Amino acid sequence: MALEDGTTWWGEAFGDASPASGEVVFNTAMTGYQEIASDASYNGQLVVLTYPLIGNYGTFERAAESRRPWVEALVVRELNATCREDTVDLDAYLRQYGVPGISGVDTRALVRRLRAKGTLRGALLQVAPGLAQDPGVEQEAIAKARASAPLGARPLVVEASGAGRQVGSGPKIALLDTGVKENQVRCLTRRGATVRVFPATASAREVLSWSPEGIVISNGPGDPAAIPQIAHNVKLLLGAVSQRGTARPVPILGICLGHQLIGRAIGATTSRLPFGHHGANHPVQDLRTGSVVITSQNHEFQVDESSIPSGSDFYVSARNLNDGSVEGLAHRTLPIRTYQYHPEGAPGPRDNEPVFDLFLADVRDAVARRG
Amino acid sequence: MKVLIIGSGPITIGQAAEFDYAGSQACRSLREEGIETVLVNSNPATIMTEPGVADVTYIEPLTVDVLERIIVKERPDGLLPTLGGQTGLNLAVALAEAGVLERYGVRLLGTPLSAIQQAEDREAFKQLLVGLGEPVPESLTVHSVDEAVAFADRVGFPLVVRPAYTLGGTGGGFATTREELTLRAGRGIAASPIGQVLIERSLVGWKEIEYEVMRDGGDTCITVCNMENLDPMGVHTGDSIVVAPSQTLTDKEYQMLRSAALRIIRALGIEGGCNVQFALHPERAPTADPDAQIPYYVIEVNPRVSRSSALASKATGYPIARVAAKIAVGKRLHEIPNAVTRRTSAAFEPALDYVVVKIPRWPFDKFPGADRSLGTQMKATGEVMAIDRSFEAAVQKALRSLEVKGQGLLWEAPSWVDVAKPGPFLDRFLSSGATDDRLWRLFAALRRGATVEDVHDRTKIDRWFLRKLASIVRFAEDELQGKTPTPSLLRRAKRLGFADADIATLAGMLPADVRRLRGQWGIRPVYKMVDTCAAEFEAVTPYFYSTYESENEADSLKGPKALILGSGPIRIGQGIEFDCCCVQAAGTLRELGVASIMVNSNPETVSTDFDESARLYFDPLDEESIAAVLENEGVGRGALDRAAAPAIPVFVQFGGQTALNLAERIESIGGVIAGTSADAIGLAEDRRRFHEFADALGIPQPPGGTAESFVEARRIAAEVGYPVLVRPSYVLGGRGMEIAYNDEDLERYFRSALEAGTGRVLVDKYLRGKEVEVDAVSDGRDTLVAGIMEHIERAGVHSGDSYAVYPAQNLLPHERDRVVELTRQIAAALPVRGLLNIQFIVEDDDHRGASSPETPPRARDRPHREDPPRIYVIEVNPRSSRTVPFLTKVTGVPLVRLAVAISLGSTLAAEGYAREDGLWPAGDLVALKAPVFSMAKLLDVDTYLGPEMKSTGEVMGIDRTFAPALWKSLVAAGLAPTSSGSVVITVADKDKQEVVQIVEGFHWLGYELVATSGTAALIRSLGIDVREVGKLSEGDDEILRIVRSGRCAAVVNTPTLGKTVDRDGFLIRRAAVEARVPCLTSLDTALAVVTALRASAVSYSVAPLAEYRAPAAVAAAD
């Protein structure tokens, strides 16, 4: 593996034999490697796992957060075979979907470099053992790293977005799938909601014509500024809902990319964090109650607080305690709330599932008021 | 604001150094907040009781009465009870229930009383959890076997029987059939003083998982880390190999238990830290159903800091006690800065990028006879921890840290060797529960080709761990065994954590060769930081561990620096005292502007708190890792920089025997011993060399010699006269010292000694007299004796097990002068630069040369001096000793500080501590150091005192005069008899005359006397009535019933001569220990108790330590 800064990292290959390239980011969660690998928000990224022992309990249906692993490649210190019966080795799981991996790397050294330099592009090459430490291979990998396309250049969201479907029963929730993590759907249906999943390309009209009683804009990969089409749709949805005013509201929940898209929809700008937030231990303070929660996070971009238009009726509802970045927006009068972190966890704490209770309470409330 | 902090008292099994770590962190933490701290602890060998840690320090017994008097005096606003372990909690509850807290308006901080009570009372706790919808194992308290069986019929098998109020798990155990249950329940009920046992669904084989959680006043909750026990449910977490974080849990399982732990700490309303223990079903296939619950049970909640929280703190770098203390006084997690990153706050959850393995250290090397099986009752005295990037490496490093003599990775018990087939091996050695050597049994089974499945079936240990162990075995067998290492092979071996020594053994070379090869091939460990955040943020902590990776994060420290070798795991004979000295040494170096570099492997201690030293290497204390640390600090990296790099002083005199044993190797690995030279150390340590040295100086030693054979030994015994003290020429675990009273004893000892492969045996005349002990500090010219301590028990009871009085009460001036003179003589001649501990025997007049015939000097190995001096030197330790912290506190002489300064070139004169008479004047006080034992937890261990040390901890009683000081030490040690009731007296014939005074004493005090025929006759002959009871050996167990009755105030029992089986005595002593009845096996102690009881009408004082100290001492000391 090589980084665009010219450093190279040798290790043993696992998973698929194909090469990979893209942005290199690291995740500090100590469990949930399958949830991470199958989180579509990682589409276009090589993920370094800081916890050294990976694969211990295998992979299994229940831990998949989407239909496939999305990481471009997985970088680990040590790959382990599963110790659980009726589970599939991580190695086989990745191979099945054509995802490569590298193990035996001093991942801590790698992470320290990414922390210092900020997110870098990288490339992974697989060569025969005979070629180990070969300078030629290293040069090739470095070149590939430098040539790899920036996040913006690929239709990451469209790639990740799934087909439309409908699950559960209860109040009608329209979920715009910009790369949704399955646990968001589970959290909604488990609380008694009908969830209709719309592909990211669905137009605002399509969504509204189903006359949803609540709308969720999910998480997803990449730079919100790179998907004007979808951002525009979100803006239309937001507009339509805002027009109905407080009398006949349709609550909106924005998660991660969804939060950023809504941010942009109200005229705020978004920008890159030095090396993103990827982990299950980020402290976030609710600015209204002052209480602090531990959150699961996975994003490169943030909504710029200073750029939120004063007339927008939105205010910052939560902030990250580590770097002060915006963790949530809320509308002053309407039930529109957004979260930069992942209230569905998976991987990570379940402490923030009340976000879904709150959302569905808003929905039921709105339904009731409409009679 | 003023806060009272309760310490945990003496070190006992289950309550060790972790609370000194917690307490001292808390004191510092609160002082940072500008809060005045008042500390009380009965244990002088602690850092928390060092001057400057708390604002006011009391070393007094931990009783309601004492605490009330302190509260009256200090009038604190709050009481912080959660840092003193179970002792602290119980005392807080007692104070609250006695209305003391209310009376003086003292607020209970941190954990509310209700939470403590709910967590402690099994029933209330069950109710709480049931209310929360948390699963608890079905259980029932029963008073009869029928009830037990009825319960079994209801919930089914297997069940666990847990007797109430019997420590040592007497009668406890698991039952899988009606028969077993009937048996166990019966035994348990009999063993329980209140005749009840708890029957509970057995979860043996389930995964045992712990969570360390924190909560603040704003209801913010975090988990610091979780830990997985390699040994499944059934083995106490304190006796389990523990791994952090969990390795075999899916994210769903991890989060499920995490959420449960947070629900519990919220329900209890704890503001601070809390430990929650779970049993998780070892489900193999994670269920596909998203909403399916994975079965688990809540086992226990500790609403306080604990051994586990200390481990969690060291494993993550998150200082739980420090944060808990701040929370207790109202701070919120996000308001407390993260001491490690300085940029983030305490409101986050540590992310580890390494694996942590903890292995317990058991005392069975001291108690060869003890029951070594592991169960629901903790038996370990200490533990080691290792950090690395792979499990294999971490577990092997932990093994190296254990310091069990010769018990490395490849060790096998003699009895295993001839069982070559895996099947039989599993049947014989891995099928009947866990033992202290199970890890080695696992290796041995795998070595014999047992499959992971086989082993899993027998032990229920998760396959993941077994596979790792198997991979270690396979690599040893296939790759290393008999191969000549290549660079790549050696690198892989080191990455898997193989010690140079093991590689050498397998490859048939010397460890030095392996190190040389590594040097040639540049295979060196790098050091990575424990930073709480997996490198996500830049951190400033100086906390490192070694690993074989590419990037080194610990650049050699600039400027003057020195290495301090710690004392490793806490074990009998090497307790917290040495850690206390190491920490003081680090502090002194800081004052002197020298960067202190600490190396230690013990997670419980203050010395491994990363802000005690300029740098902490959490690594084993062996030659390999010290060499690597020195090299990393710039020593001997190639001839060139060796010249450049100034030598690094290495302190070996504070870390007990562990550090001292490394002395002679230090030079060869490029270090320079600070203070007393390796040669002088060797001279004092090697008994044979020392004898010659002493003779040359005319220093009297107990007459005797070294024997290769029984015949020889008998010859020496005949010369010096019985009784004689016999011991291996080098003491190795278990095969310790014994007193032989006749040829039979001697022959028996010899036979077993030879069996144990002990070559030479030292035979010394057993001298009757008082034992005195000194701690001194010397610069090679001047020597200062900080104090002379006199043992209450006569020589023959190990110094560590004796009550020691300072200042000596019964030494004549010329005897005192002689002791000082001998000390100065030895210190100057060795020479000693630093600390020195010497033990003497002052022979009684009436025993001078007793029963020893005139014999021509040439027939002797050493001359037997008949005439004065009557003061013999029995041992010289050129290092800090068990009593250094005690003496430092009562005299105010900063022994460790002086030793460090001198080792770095200063002198006693320069430090202002050189004295004409060489003895520091005793102040207007008397202090007693009393030993504390953990016998209740060690089944089958005989409690009588002898030359082998058995105690695990100590307490101090200090006052203006002897009697109250002694009384307080007895109270603090839990040895004070109740004021009324019966006293059981059964003594060996040899002691009948001496016991008279004691008998009269107890009679005068109004106790009912109970005795067996012999002693009874004696008592009657004194015209004192006595209740005579039959002998156990004659089938009459009335005496045991009396001991257990709850009306028994004390037991006086001396063992019959030698080691001849003394079954009755043994049973009586065990019964006493388990019924928590003071058991006095030395007539000296008994007499002291009587004296103290008589005087205890005299009231004792309660005062801060500083107040007791004589002005002179105080002035000079600070």
Ligand SMILES: Nc1ncnc2c1ncn2[C@@H]1O[C@H](COP(=O)(O)OP(=O)(O)O)[C@@H](O)[C@H]1O
């Ligand atoms: N129901 C049970 N079945 C099997 N083992 C148990 C059960 N309850 C407790 N244990 C074992 O006993 C140990 C000690 O029990 P615990 O309740 O934690 O007491 P302690 O206060 O000594 O920690 C636990 O660590 C666990 O291994």
Ligand SMILES: Nc1ncnc2c1ncn2[C@@H]1O[C@H](COP(=O)(O)OP(=O)(O)O)[C@@H](O)[C@H]1O
């Ligand atoms: N010659 C002796 N006569 C009587 N008691 C002795 C003699 N030698 C040792 N002892 C007793 O045995 C104890 C332990 O002996 P010591 O030499 O100090 O060994 P250790 O290294 O275990 O401290 C001493 O504290 C003392 O009570």
Ligand SMILES: [Mg+2]
């Ligand atoms: Mg427990």
Ligand SMILES: [Mg+2]
């Ligand atoms: Mg001794």
